[in-house]
Amino acid sequence: MKTSYTSLDRFTSGEYEFDRPDRFRRLVETVQRDGIVARGAGVSYVAASFSPKAVSIETAAFDRILAFDPDRSWIEVEAGVSLGKLFEFLTPRGFHIPIQPGHPQVTIGGCVAANVHGKNQYSDGIFGSLVQELTLYHPDHGVVRASPTENAEIFDLTVGGYGLTGIILSVRIGIAKLAGAAVRQRNFRVDGLLAAFREVDRLKQDHDLIYCWNDLSRLGRNRGAGVVVTGSYVAGDSGGKAETNYKRLDPSAKKRLRPNVFTDKAMPWVNRIYAHQNRPASKPVDVPLFQFNFPAVGKEFFFDFFGDTGFVELQLLLPSDAVEAYVEDFLSLQESHGRPIALTTIKAVRGDQRLLHFNGNGFNFTIELRNSPQNIAFLNNLDDLNCRYGGITNIIKDSRLRPEIAERQYPEIDLFRQRLRTYDPRRRFSSALSERLLL
Template structure:
């Protein structure tokens, strides 16, 4: 199969590395013949999870057929390269929705399993892997194995959240959830500070199936952590006004055509934006109707928004801190951030539910904070190392799907089930064929391509 060596990056556009790309046209073209290979879906992980410097990257985007859809039971079987966007187009008109979705629909099914992604409903419904009935995986020896929570379950839970390092996920069978229409009922609650925001996220009267909070990352002093809890659920038929057939799907009407100069996003412009946003969105006290697209995927309406951070790219720092230490930990992180005078354009706080069964999965019962930070200079990495210390002191961890810079030592401290996972990896891939830049940087997989 022809390959092409070219520079490649994740969504954060950092790092950029030369990889040898191969793009099979169909399922039978997925193979594990190369000595060092990693699968790639839509490249929406932010750092180097889907990169393989000087090694093979297997692009799965053409392996994207829907294979079977049981519209009675809501069970979908599809090739792993299909995107959530393509799936939604088919299932929503038939009254079904994804059980868990990340904040973009331009991700592949395989990428969602490999990162065991979580959504705004993690505290109620767990992560993606909890809804996967079975996967077919192509192992290092070329065999194709079906595994599930009840069949070869060790391999299943090493692959869910395993960042592509146990093999190539070829097919996924997913259980969907029923919906009555394409609309969401949304309610916003504003909080003047972090204390109030935590209370909103814990309060069962404000919480909903989907709950996430936007934080004004520029606020400091007694406004530190001010934000808006955005809570929503799929509208029941009787919640829709009689005259309204709201499918309200936003179109991708805006695109960032070129790299913003680095000065465009500075503490002043972000401060102004945040103040306006807090005033506008926090003022929406009454429940309102929204299409599912703008509710779940607000950033998808702006094509290539990742270019907004300039040529050097950006890092998304996402961590989780367990319940017992979450408030103090998140407060300390926000204090570090506001003290650093480094702007974070986006800051999102979310409550997570119980830890799942994926051995390298990110979620644990606690609170997750995600920060988008442009790379201006090396000082950013010094700050992020400090944030790691706060996270580790609180017993938390950093999300590998967003990571581009964590150290191997910190990784081991944050992922205590790593040794257990490694035993399964060695059993199915003794020569470490499946290897990525992330896995070598973190010492998960040794050796160079």
């Protein structure tokens, strides 16, 4: 069977083969071939779950909660379980997953495969740090159980391995006790891009959650001014019952209208409105945990407002000691290209970079731009600047990332390839992402 798939950034689109098994035996029968890849929610920014050379195995039917141990703070689920479903299960029981991306539709299997980060990577790390054990199916190896102590090399290849080691069946993840169902949010104004980095650095240890939004849509004075958003869990139930309904993202849906709102001329006005709506209040505001954890909920239209051609995101891990010089060169390069940026965010990060993990010590600096030849040229030049300053591009976010740039930024990319070929000589699993980066 064939269907239409489109990456969330709309960079990659087409008709692709798929199958939708609804039980394990059917899944095993389906994957006895070369050229397969698992597909969870289908909301990855890049084409990580489909390819002209592969059959996408949709895992939506595998969404059961298998076990829950509140005394030892873990939960075991099938890979197709969404973050939203787990939120509804865990929150009333006083627990939560401390590391979550911005939309509840994302599946646990996707979180493992991309080794995602959340709102405070500096304190919480990346998703792989929560994974205690997983099982996967590979047609040449059968069902494989892996953990940091059992089949550790397969575990390392699977967590942050972009689905290339097999179909993830189940995952046991560590969970944390929850202080309350609300987050006390406080916003701080910053007057420029360098000031934003400094303020995030100053506040990163004092709050449970922290990120910064910046306005780089206009060239000139105060470029990069923005708002640092901090959050601390509120004890008790002061947030009330959280609203957990949300609109599903479906980048592959056929829509008659995707208005190109984020034109070069309109973006400064859009950013001004957003800045006004998020200006610092006179006192902190208590926000429901669901709303703070998943800021994309209610703003799903944002992705459509780039029009039919979509957008491109570059998410960079920038070393701390490079920030001051980098900001100056970045702003100069942006000025020379004259490119307004639709969305900019900053987060603090801390950890060890290995294999293909988007991790290290410094800052997560993210920019989103309309997909256009001028913006692609700007980003391609920015790649060289990023490499010069020791930056690392997030593979799961950037559809135009070239293999030669990934080679320069990920010192262990060849080690990943070698280990993957040892484990899977036939390379049964592949995606448009893995083919583009020669994984």
